Amino acid sequence: MTTPYSTTTGRARFLLLGDSHAGAVGRAARAAGLPFAGGPTGSGRDFLGPFFDPRGADDITFRDAEAERLYRGFLDTLGTRALGWLTVPLVCTFGLSVHTVATAANWSVHRDTEGAYTPGFLTSALFGDLVRATARGALAFYDRAAALGLRTLALLPPQRVPGMADPQVFFAAQDVLHEELRARGVETVDLRAHVTSADGLQRPAFCEPDDTIHGSLAFGRLVVAALLDRGV
Template identity: 55%
Template sequence: MKTPYSITTPRFLLLGDSHAGVIGKAAQAREVPFGGGPLGTGRDFAVDFFSITRNDVVFRDGEMERLYRQALDTFETPQLAKVGVPLVSTIGLSLHYLATAPNWTCYQTPEGEFDAGFLAGPLFESIVDTLSRSALAFYEQALAMKLKVFAVLPPQRVPELSDPRVFMAAQTLLIKRLQGLGVELIDVRAAANDEQGFQRSAFCEVDDPLHGNLAFGELIVEQLLEHGL
């Protein structure tokens, strides 16, 4: 059985959280063949979500593993190392989840301010690195399997229960970490954002505080094509 968005002769493997869905829909609309799609939610990748085997990974959650194997079926291979195309991923980039506001109030003054330098300091880095450890390990493993890896930055949307200051600081740190590994970033902020650095309504899903719409997905697919996908 093929994955929901798969088309014959796939050009990339798509794995991620719910933000991967609009990438798949945009690729399908452009008739860019691919395999895969969303595997879970953002919080699913903030834990130890996979293990390593020879030339492959195994997802610890049964449903995520089933969807992953279904994606690999598109490429007629049982191993990640042998898909033969780039990996496009949103894994670990649900920044709204990392920025859940109640988790950060203990580091704030009674007025709700962070101490000067906190968001660029070692404690903040340590927290974000810990929460992102498994996701970064997944990218590192994919690169070790000689895959070309693209990580897609999420919509620049901060829902009510998340702290925009943490969102932006965590994003800056994760960009640094991903680039340090050798992952290529797909970053459409210049095209999709307003002057305040948040996503313009033209690229936001209607009646949804979190996701990008098809137009946002089209920006991502266009940039992937510009990167030689």
């Protein structure tokens, strides 16, 4: 899922960086003829722990060679030499593959003998600290973007919880990350009210068929419409 989706017809409207969740957005933008640069640069788990280093005063370097190659290509498409020189909004999904954060096996230690969490655990300071520690690399990236003065829009993920993930942790961790992004001045694109059923899960019309994680092209179109509504 690391195929770049950059378009080059016309002046790019935004830089798209992220994991595989960026794929549906790139496809929808391309289908709509909306010029942009970027696309997926790796899988969700690649962007939770530390994944980049500062490069001078105005840029970053991805630690993974393929992600770095893709990133440099995206900057070339924009005619920009560094992230800090970006003149269009940054649209990003880093750190928001919440199903990975919510991997059930990682949270079993916090359940009691009957399999339940201690009352209040999922809203506790300890839980928040654990989520922030898990996604520390992504949060550091958003800190860097804020320090560079970029307009950054983060896309909340499709509301899909695969079998390996704990639904309670998914929704609670998403809330923690949402607040962390907002505290950093990141604009969040939150489509939950438009794409979910009463149970909080994504409706089939917005799910990629034969896939337990990703949003469909229809979901990507809603994201693109939300970006346009925000003047991107």
